Amino acid sequence: MIPTAPQSSKRVLLFDDQRTAGTRRAERLRSELGVDVRYVWDVEQTIDEILLSRYDLCVLDYSDVRGWGDTRCGLDIVKRGISESTINRDTPVMIYTMFTIRPDEIDELEHYGRIVEVKNQVLGMEGIVEAVAHWLDLPWTRSEIVTSRVWGVGEIQDWSETERQATVIVPSWSDSTELVVEWSWLGQELVEELSVLIGELEGGVSEANPLLVRVEYNENALRSYELDLRVLDRIGPAAAFRSSVTWTSAPERIDPEEPTDTPAGKRAAGKVPAAEVWESLHEEWVNLASTAGGEEGD
Amino acid sequence: MRVDFLDVGHGSCVVVRSGAHVAIIDVGGAPRQVHEFLTTELPADSDGRIKIEALVITHMHEDHYRGLPAILYDGCFEIGALYANRDLLPEGLVDDSLLGRMEMRLHEAIVCWQRRTGKQVCSLLDGEGFSLGTSARFTAVWPAAIPTWPGGVRNTDSIVGRVEDDEDPGMRVLVTGDADARSFAGITARSALAILSDVLLFPHHGGLPGGADPTRFASALCRTVKADRVVIQNGTRWVNHPHKKILAGIRQAGSVHEIACTELSGSCGRPHPSDVYAPRCAGTVTVDGGPSLQTERPHHGQFVRGALVADAQCMLS
Numbered sequence: 330m331i332p333t334a335p336q337s338s339k340r341v342l343l344f345d346d347q348r349t350a351g352t353r354r355a356e357r358l359r360s361e362l363g364v365d366v367r368y369v370w371d372v373e374q375t376i377d378e379i380l381l382s383r384y385d386l387c388v389l390d391y392s393d394v395r396g397w398g399d400t401r402c403g404l405d406i407v408k409r410g411i412s413e414s415t416i417n418r419d420t421p422v423m424i425y426t427m428f429t430i431r432p433d434e435i436d437e438l439e440h441y442g443r444i445v446e447v448k449n450q451v452l453g454m455e456g457i458v459e460a461v462a463h464w465l466d467l468p469w470t471r472s473e474i475v476t477s478r479v480w481g482v483g484e485i486q487d488w489s490e491t492e493r494q495a496t497v498i499v500p501s502w503s504d505s506t507e508l509v510v511e512w513s514w515l516g517q518e519l520v521e522e523l524s525v526l527i528g529e530l531e532g533g534v535s536e537a538n539p540l541l542v543r544v545e546y547n548e549n550a551l552r553s554y555e556l557d558l559r560v561l562d563r564i565g566p567a568a569a570f571r572s573s574v575t576w577t578s579a580p581e582r583i584d585p586e587e588p589t590d591t592p593a594g595k596r597a598a599g600k601v602p603a604a605e606v607w608e609s610l611h612e613e614w615v616n617l618a619s620t621a622g623g624e625e626g627d
Numbered sequence: 628m629r630v631d632f633l634d635v636g637h638g639s640c641v642v643v644r645s646g647a648h649v650a651i652i653d654v655g656g657a658p659r660q661v662h663e664f665l666t667t668e669l670p671a672d673s674d675g676r677i678k679i680e681a682l683v684i685t686h687m688h689e690d691h692y693r694g695l696p697a698i699l700y701d702g703c704f705e706i707g708a709l710y711a712n713r714d715l716l717p718e719g720l721v722d723d724s725l726l727g728r729m730e731m732r733l734h735e736a737i738v739c740w741q742r743r744t745g746k747q748v749c750s751l752l753d754g755e756g757f758s759l760g761t762s763a764r765f766t767a768v769w770p771a772a773i774p775t776w777p778g779g780v781r782n783t784d785s786i787v788g789r790v791e792d793d794e795d796p797g798m799r800v801l802v803t804g805d806a807d808a809r810s811f812a813g814i815t816a817r818s819a820l821a822i823l824s825d826v827l828l829f830p831h832h833g834g835l836p837g838g839a840d841p842t843r844f845a846s847a848l849c850r851t852v853k854a855d856r857v858v859i860q861n862g863t864r865w866v867n868h869p870h871k872k873i874l875a876g877i878r879q880a881g882s883v884h885e886i887a888c889t890e891l892s893g894s895c896g897r898p899h900p901s902d903v904y905a906p907r908c909a910g911t912v913t914v915d916g917g918p919s920l921q922t923e924r925p926h927h928g929q930f931v932r933g934a935l936v937a938d939a940q941c942m943l944s
Contacts, residue, residue, distance in 0.1 A: 618809040618812035
């Protein structure tokens with residue numbers, strides 16, 4: 330059970346571009362430090378709301394710059410996040426990114442706000458709680474892993490020791506094809522990031538349908554590990570809602586093979602391919618589907 | 628019939644109007660923009676109430692449902708029927724705390740709406756649909772009643788459906804959510820007629836199609852649907868949507884004569900994300916019975932052909 334901390338008067342602005350992970354990081358900050366957290370995943374859409382508030386600490390956690398095309402683009406977002414979110418330039422700002430920020434760029438960033446920490450890494454769940462507790466001078470100690478489960482092994486590719494990151498390729502039956510996790514030697518951070526990773530799979534992984542993770546390291550030596558996964562002892566309100574939402578079937582059944590005597594039907598009939606063309610198209614789709622992996626995100 | 632593909636950033640929202648009848652398919656992207664469009668563009672009765680006969684959520688990804696809680700809580704909207712995919716409540720979820728904050732908020736909103744109205748959420752499977760007035764209808768062609776793929780992948784099981792109006796035979800619109808190659812393998816196993824359309828809302832905002840080769844995917848989709856117009860609802864935040872290989876596939880199919888993205892793609896010169904004055908491309912795209920896509924920004928044609936976007940990806944020739 331994660332202890333609930335007494336309420337603090339501190340306010341934290343958290344930017345995190347990975348929504349599931351960010352939501353959980355914000356929840357951890359609230360529950361473990363008692364701070365008031367404003368979580369933002371999309372600078373574009375919520376900037377007005379952010380501008381209305383003042384914060385004691387601003388945390389920018391931009392792990393995934395792949396979607397932005399290149400690292401410079403990600404850096405621009407960090408700049409904007411700082412410049413538009415901190416009315417009070419004295420608000421301390423911590424930046425964690427997967428990409429390297431050069432010293433001259435840090436100098437530039439300091440024109441935008443009071444940068445107190447820049448790290449070329451993304452913090453794990455507990456890492457971010459620890460960092461915020463440190464900067465806000467709040468009491469906090471690492472909690473124990475409360476539950477252990479073994480869900481198997483999978484593949485991590487493109488591992489980089491220096492950058493402490495790896496790309497995980499999950500099997501085709503799960504919900505995502507490519508995720509980045511933070512690497513450490515079977516330590517707390519990796520365990521925690523895997524629990525985040527499962528969250529991002531959005532229910533696609535279960536005991537009956539396990540996530541396979543295989544850790545490759547040290548010049549082609551392949552080892553498998555049984556990984557302890559943190560299972561948070563929290564039941565969200567969704568548990569109650571699950572049984573409350575009721576369903577019915579659609580009230581109307583429409584025959585898709587409509588009669589061709591309507592104007593729309595006549596037009597459609599003119600487009601209908603010959604049977605062999607259609608069969609060939611279907612075959613093409615079956616082939617395409619057989620090469621498809623998992624989901625490509627939202 | 629009039630169909631508006633709203634510019635809501637990265638996300639999907641399609642508003643269908645046939646006379647006074649209104650249906651909405653997905654309410655993702657920027658909730659404020661969705662809400663503003665609905666409250667300013669849709670007719671209200673003398674009590675200020677806006678009637679939406681059907682609201683469809685193609686699948687449970689935030690960029691497709693994000694605006695729904697605000698609509699369900701807002702008493703000015705009277706929703707006739709709410710349709711959602713079966714992934715509304717993901718089965719097999721081990722730990723409910725893994726649900727994100729938005730998902731919990733969505734569930735809260737749906738339960739409150741059910742209690743207030745006494746209505747239930749409807750599923751929408753292949754062959755089911757709803758009418759919109761006397762001449763228009765939405766017909767789902769996917770997903771199948773029995774899940775085709777183990778693991779219940781949300782994109783694969785997106786609701787895919789066609790909007791059509793007997794009085795406007797030249798504007799069948801296929802709405803595709805984030806459907807992928809597996810979805811279309813299932814759809815094409817069932818019916819040839821059901822997805823033939825004039826306008827295609829390209830799936831997944833023009834992003835990668837679930838691991839299949841993007842060029843082959845796009846080409847096959849255009850040849851299957853036979854649409855001559857393609858709309859892509861994208862956002863500047865996902866700078867590579869639509870993917871260049873997707874656009875190459877659309878061109879390769881040879882049947883499409885018009886493409887419009889709601890926002891400028893990163894593939895078209897990569898707009899500076901912090902520049903609020905960056906070009907915004909077509910904006911909301913409308914199909915209203917004419918042979919061409921209508922764009923919110925009248926200068927769109929000049930915009931993509933002119934100096935502003937030297938490498939416009941939607942150029943077909």
